[in-house]
Structure formats: C-alpha cells, structure tokens
Amino acid sequence: MHETEIPSIVANTHPEQEDCSTELCYALASSLAVAKRLTWEQTPWLFPGIHGRANWHIHGDIYRFLPAHVRRSLRPESLAQALYFGEARAEDDPPNTHLRLYVVFPHLSRPVVHLKDFINIWHDAIVAPAFNQAWEDSDLVDLYPNSKSKSALFLHDTMAHRAIGILKHLENGRRHALSEHWPAFHDPKDEQGREGRFSDKRAEILDEAWKSIKGMLKDNPLLPKGEFEDPILLIVDQSRVDMNADMSPQQKYQAIGRNWDRWIDSRYLVRGSFKVIVETTLGEKFKLVRGQLGGVEKKRKVEAYVGGAVKRARLAKIEEDQEEMVNYDEKCMMSGALQQVVVD
Numbered sequence: 001m002h003e004t005e006i007p008s009i010v011a012n013t014h015p016e017q018e019d020c021s022t023e024l025c026y027a028l029a030s031s032l033a034v035a036k037r038l039t040w041e042q043t044p045w046l047f048p049g050i051h052g053r054a055n056w057h058i059h060g061d062i063y064r065f066l067p068a069h070v071r072r073s074l075r076p077e078s079l080a081q082a083l084y085f086g087e088a089r090a091e092d093d094p095p096n097t098h099l100r101l102y103v104v105f106p107h108l109s110r111p112v113v114h115l116k117d118f119i120n121i122w123h124d125a126i127v128a129p130a131f132n133q134a135w136e137d138s139d140l141v142d143l144y145p146n147s148k149s150k151s152a153l154f155l156h157d158t159m160a161h162r163a164i165g166i167l168k169h170l171e172n173g174r175r176h177a178l179s180e181h182w183p184a185f186h187d188p189k190d191e192q193g194r195e196g197r198f199s200d201k202r203a204e205i206l207d208e209a210w211k212s213i214k215g216m217l218k219d220n221p222l223l224p225k226g227e228f229e230d231p232i233l234l235i236v237d238q239s240r241v242d243m244n245a246d247m248s249p250q251q252k253y254q255a256i257g258r259n260w261d262r263w264i265d266s267r268y269l270v271r272g273s274f275k276v277i278v279e280t281t282l283g284e285k286f287k288l289v290r291g292q293l294g295g296v297e298k299k300r301k302v303e304a305y306v307g308g309a310v311k312r313a314r315l316a317k318i319e320e321d322q323e324e325m326v327n328y329d330e331k332c333m334m335s336g337a338l339q340q341v342v343v344d
Contacts, residue, residue, distance in 0.1 A: 019281040020245040024054050025256055027264075027274040028065055029233040032210040033203040034268035035088040035101060040131070042123065042166055042178045045114040050079040050102065050236060057277055058234070065273050066106075070230050074106040081111045082234065083122075088263040091181035097239070099263055104232040116167055121222045123163040130212035134205045140198065203265060235264065245280065252278055 032038065041047065050058060055076050063071045082102040089098035112118040169178060187195035187202075210233070217228045241259070243252050256276045 013284055015282045016285045018245040020243045020247075020252075020278060021240055022243065022252075022256065022276055022278050023238055023240045024057060024277040025237040025260070025275065026054075026058050026062075027235045027260075028062055028270035029101070029235055029268055030270055031207045031268045032085075032101070032213075032233065033207040034233070034235065034265050035086075035099075035206065036199065036202075036263055036265055037088060037090040037093075037181075038101070038206065039087045039089050039091065039095070039179050039181045040127070041084050041086045042180060043169060044084045045119075045170060046175065046177050047084040048080075049082040049084075049111075049113075050234075054236065054238060055079045057275075058236070061275060062232075062234070062273065065270050066232070067230075070106050070232070073230075074104075074232075078104055078106050078108065079234075081105070081108060081113070083113055085233075086179065088235070095177065095179060099235050099237045099260065102234045102236060104234055105228050106230055106232060108227045114170070116170065118223075119166060119170065120163045121220075123166060125222060126213055126216045126220075128162075130209045130216065133212065134209040137208070138201060138205050140201060140205075199265075203268070207268075235269075243278070249278075252276065 059074070059076050059079055063074055066074065079102075082104045085101045085103050087095065087098045087100055089095070166178060187197045187199070189195055190197075214231060217223070217231060219225070220228065237260075241256065243255065247255070253276055257274065260274075
C-alpha cells in the first residue's frame with residue numbers, strides 16, 4: 001500500500017463525545033480597586049508564581065497591553081516570580097477558592113518572595129502603611145489613639161500582622177498561610193442580605209492604597225534601584241468550570257464574565273485583557289464488541305482564546321497535575337505539537 005493510501009485516523013469516525021471546560025482565565029487590572037472584596041496574603045512564599053501553560057498563555061498575551069519599556073523587560077521568569085498579593089474574596093469566604101491577584105515585577109531578575117529582607121520591607125514599609133493610611137483617611141473605620149508606637153498614630157479594630165511575626169513563620173518553615181482582611185469593615189446589608197452601599201468609597205480606598213504602593217516602590221532607597229518599578233497587577237483564576245459544548249464563544253465568554261462580576265469591578269480592568277482559555281475534548285465513545293475494541297478513541301485538546309479571534313490548538317496531551325505544569329514549555333518543545341489556527 002502506498003503511503004498516501006493509508007486511511008486517515010479520522011476516516012469513518014463519528015465523534016460522539018465532547019467535553020468543554022476552562023481552567024484558566026486572566027486579566028490585567030489598573031488598580032487594586034478592581035477587587036470588590038480583598039484579602040491580603042501575608043505569606044506569599046507558600047504560593048508558587050505563575051508556571052506552566054498559564055505562564056505560556058499569559059506571557060504571550062499581556063505584553064501588547066504594556067508600555068514599550070516594560071515589554072522589553074517582561075519575561076516568563078517575571079510571571080514565575082510573581083508575588084501573590086491576595087484573593088478577591090470576603091473575610092468569611094473559604095481561602096483558595098476565588099480569583100487571585102498577583103503583582104508582577106517586570107524588571108526583577110530573581111525570586112524574592114522567600115527573602116527576609118524583602119518580606120520585611122514589603123509588609124512594614126510599603127503595603128501596611130499604604131493600606132492603613134488609606135483606611136484612616138476614609139472615615140469609615142473606628143480609630144483609636146496609639147500612644148505606644150510612633151510608626152502608627154492610630155489603631156483600628158483589625159490591623160495587619162507586623163513583619164516580625166511573619167518572618168518567624170518563614171524561619172520556622174511553617175506551612176499554614178497568614179492572610180488578613182482589614183480593617184474590620186462591612187457595608188450595611190439590604191433586605192436581600194447584599195452589601196454594596198459603600199462600593200465606590202471602598203474602590204477609592206483601594207485605589208489610593210495601590211497608588212501609594214507604586215509610589216513607594218519607585219526609587220525606594222531600601223530596595224535595589226529599578227527592580228521593583230512598573231509593577232503589573234494581574235488577576236488569575238485556575239479553578240475548573242465545565243461548560244455546555246453547544247454554547248457559542250460569546251455565551252461561554254459571558255458566562256465566565258458574569259461569574260467574575262461577583263468579585264471584580266470591571267471599571268478597573270484593562271480593556272481587552274480579559275481572556276478565557278477553553279479546552280475541548282473530541283473523540284469517539286469507547287466500545288467493546290465481543291471482547292474486542294469496537295472503536296479506537298482518538299482525542300485532541302483544543303485551547304481557545306474566547307476573548308479574541310485567535311484559537312491555539314495543541315495536538316498533545318497536557319498533563320493536569322500542577323507539578324507537571326512547571327515542565328510544560330519543555331514538553332511542548334520536545335513534542336513539536338504547537339499549531340495556530342485562526343477562526344472567524
């Protein structure tokens with residue numbers, strides 16, 4: 001038989017199985033005000049940066065939204081070394097179940113989240129004073145005169161952990177995370193039990209805090225010059241969401257967007273940066289006929305950029321284990337299985 005006469009692997013096949021889901025959505029934010037509720041993660045070394053296929057997708061996409069001098073510095077390592085800032089969740093929600101906010105330092109060439117000096121400066125000299133001052137200026141929290149410390153003129157009902165306790169956590173190798181939702185503040189709830197009366201005020205507070213953080217990072221004498229300037233605020237969701245395969249791209253995109261609406265203020269998203277990576281599995285159902293295989297299952301996984309007009313198809317099986325994701329780029333290079341397709 002001539003090679004050209006060998007039957008195609010899809011000859012006389014009728015795919016009956018189609019699974020559709022997403023395990024990666026992301027967007028760029030212009031401010032911390034993007035989070036309707038925010039919990040600050042204070043032990044970021046316990047959480048890895050952005051690795052594997054998430055790194056590949058995000059790095060290859062977000063650069064076009066960035067200024068030229070930032071694009072030149074941004075590398076995959078920048079995302080792998082990203083600092084996990086916190087979750088867009090309320091205080092009474094379970095941890096590690098919501099959208100994550102990362103701070104990416106595009107000019108940074110080394111991991112720092114496990115360094116004592118950096119943690120000390122980040123907590124005590126940058127984030128804590130930025131947030132405390134923003135809330136003190138808001139008139140929405142009760143303040144008490146603080147006669148014991150010159151570094152904090154007022155105390156709230158809830159204050160951020162000081163770095164000294166967090167550093168002991170790091171030194172002792174403790175594995176449980178420390179997070180804080182501060183200060184103790186809640187909007188009055190309406191008849192349906194919903195908050196939101198002070199949403200605009202809360203957004204102003206978070207926006208003020210983010211501006212302060214960026215200002216303190218620029219030319220900070222406590223930090224290496226230039227490494228921490230131009231921070232990028234990135235939102236990432238890697239939770240699995242199953243979808244109806246019959247839904248149109250617009251319907252899938254809007255379904256995920258409505259889910260994000262619960263926690264994210266769209267006014268502070270970078271326009272056009274919200275992306276949903278959709279994975280579809282196609283193939284024939286597995287059958288047994290008289291002890292033999294009645295059909296050979298052929299599958300392929302298609303990852304689609306629903307947020308734009310480009311879909312990227314990978315003709316290789318992607319390992320779902322988080323540990324294997326770290327080696328994803330290397331596996332793709334070895335398999336040579338990357339292909340781009342353009343859809344209308």
